[in-house]
Amino acid sequence: MLAARLNWDAQRATKALEEVVKLDPGNLYALRKLRDLRIKEALWSDAADLQKKVVDSERNEELGKKEKKLLTGLLYESACVSMNEGRLTEALVRVKEALKNDDKFLPGHILLGEVLDRQGSTASAAKVWEKALARFSTPEPIILKLEDLCIKESAPERILERYNKEILTHSNGPNMRLLLARLYLRLEMVDNAIEELERLQNEGEDGFYHSVLLGEAYLRRKQGGRAAHLFHRALGLDREYSPHFRCSGCGSEAVSWKARCTSCGEWDTLVMRGLESQHRAPALRKLF
Numbered sequence: 001m002l003a004a005r006l007n008w009d010a011q012r013a014t015k016a017l018e019e020v021v022k023l024d025p026g027n028l029y030a031l032r033k034l035r036d037l038r039i040k041e042a043l044w045s046d047a048a049d050l051q052k053k054v055v056d057s058e059r060n061e062e063l064g065k066k067e068k069k070l071l072t073g074l075l076y077e078s079a080c081v082s083m084n085e086g087r088l089t090e091a092l093v094r095v096k097e098a099l100k101n102d103d104k105f106l107p108g109h110i111l112l113g114e115v116l117d118r119q120g121s122t123a124s125a126a127k128v129w130e131k132a133l134a135r136f137s138t139p140e141p142i143i144l145k146l147e148d149l150c151i152k153e154s155a156p157e158r159i160l161e162r163y164n165k166e167i168l169t170h171s172n173g174p175n176m177r178l179l180l181a182r183l184y185l186r187l188e189m190v191d192n193a194i195e196e197l198e199r200l201q202n203e204g205e206d207g208f209y210h211s212v213l214l215g216e217a218y219l220r221r222k223q224g225g226r227a228a229h230l231f232h233r234a235l236g237l238d239r240e241y242s243p244h245f246r247c248s249g250c251g252s253e254a255v256s257w258k259a260r261c262t263s264c265g266e267w268d269t270l271v272m273r274g275l276e277s278q279h280r281a282p283a284l285r286k287l288f
Contacts, residue, residue: 010037013033013037014034014037017030017033017034017037018034021034021053025053026053026056026057028054028057028058031050031053031054031057032054034050035047035050035051035054038050039074042077044074044077044078044080044081045078045081045082045094047074047077047078048071048074048075048077048078048094051067051070051071051074052071054067054071055067055068055071068101068102069102069267071101072098072101072102072105072108072267073260073267075094075095075097075098075101076094076095076098076105076107076108076111076259076267077260078094079091079092079094079095079098079111079115080111080259082094083111083114083115083118088115088118088119091111091115092112092115092116092119095108095111095112095115096112099112105267105268106132106136106138106141106142106268107259107260107267107268109128109129109131109132109136109142110129110132110141110142110145110259111259112128113125113126113128113129113132113145114145116128117149122149122153125149126146126149129142129145129146129149130146133146133162133166138271138272139166139170140175140176140179140243140257140271140272141257141270141272143159143162143163143166143176143179144179144257146159146162147159147179147183147186150162151186156183156187159183160180160183163176163179163180163183164180167180174200174205175243175272177196177200177205178197178200178209178210178213178243179243180196181193181196181197181200181213181217182213182242182243184196185213185216185217185220188220190217190220190221193213193217194214194217194218194221197210197213197214197217198214201214207273208273209243209244209273242255242256243272243273244272244273245257245258245270245271245272245273246270246271246273247261247263247264247266247269247270248269248270248271249261249264249266249269250263250264250266250269252264253273254270257270257272258270
């Protein structure tokens with residue numbers, strides 16, 4: 001009964017706000033309230049269209065920047081829905097619109113490659129991600145996409161070469177070396193993985209994800225005792241195989257990269273947790 005009443009109230013509020021916007025298209029209060037209702041309903045396309053009007057009507061420079069940032073996120077979510085529902089041309093238009101609004105929006109570049117890949121343009125997707133890899137200072141989500149693409153194309157040598165290049169040229173080489181070790185494990189190149197991880201350990205680079213990967217490698221070499229010790233050091237983590245990420249805004253954890261933090265709602269804030277102290281490792285999560 002209460003839920004029905006709330007739904008009825010929301011419908012009435014929506015109708016009233018739509019009437020206000022019809023009479024006064026630049027009414028920022030009504031536009032924002034109606035936009036927020038659309039966001040709550042996950043009607044991303046409608047929310048994005050309303051947000052465009054907010055951006056056009058906002059005259060305060062600082063508020064305008066925040067509204068433009070929100071528009072990028074809403075366009076991105078709209079593109080995701082279109083892609084997941086198979087409307088790939090529409091998704092392509094939306095994600096390009098998001099990038100036109102903010103070409104420094106990393107999730108948009110990742111999504112653009114995903115849409116192109118689903119359209120069958122694998123080479124175009126690879127080019128998009130290669131360009132993004134050279135551009136962004138937090139490239140881990142991008143190289144993971146390239147990794148999956150190369151493995152799907154049965155071309156692991158390409159991604160191995162790319163990892164080694166990134167390790168030499170990128171400032172966050174230790175994280176890249178962790179991901180390279182992870183790739184070695186995916187390819188069953190266990191000795192290479194152990195060699196890379198032990199080298200990192202000898203250099204003093206040691207953390208929860210390092211322990212997890214090295215434990216997995218030892219487990220595959222039937223060295224259960226050493227593996228158990230490493231899993232224990234990683235605060236009881238089970239055989240995790242994917243890197244964790246942390247929101248640079250609110251600090252919440254995620255077991256995989258996402259475009260939007262599920263805790264604070266901000267887009268493009270997740271960064272890889274690699275060689276950090278295991279004392280800050282998240283609670284037990286099993287990914288297999």
